[in-house]
Amino acid sequence: MDDIANDISSTIGKRIHTERTLRDWSLAELADRSGVSKAMLSTIERGMTSPTATLLVRIAAAFGMTLSTLIARAELQGGGLLREADQPVWRDPDTGYIRRHLSPASDMPLELIKVHLPAGARVSLPAASYAFIKQQIWLISGQLEFTEGEQVHRLAPGDCLALGAPSDCTFHAPEADADYLVALVRG
16 A cells, blocks of 8 residues: 555656646745645655645645546546556545545546545545535445534435535544545536
């Protein structure tokens, strides 16, 4: 897993550099737009650190894309079949959150992501990360407390939640590991 995490961190860093270059932005401009320091952006672009989910969401939002789109652009090469061994896996170094991108690259607006959230872990994402997508969360195992704005949803295995309008959200596995599927549609 560590080699995969290091490989994807390097690939994500290269993709961020590519996205920034395509827009003809300096590091300072991306820093201003994302709220991530120039020093951290430089370290990420060089693949010298594994960025957290929170940082990647802020960077993706600055580019006008979702975290899923940024990671997909970094890792997926196209084709109708994406074998399990080739599915990009990313681990948040702060929380141990593990994200597996299941969908092959395509023009289809649907993406499937499988997430493993360790017991006690909490991942908070700003409303901006939901601005371009609609999502549903299906809990496979464990327990998940999902806070959407002011509302807390307590999910049990088999429960499926459709997210509402973009708002700040927090995923929390209160007592046991949580495994869940996120289905998102770019809009």
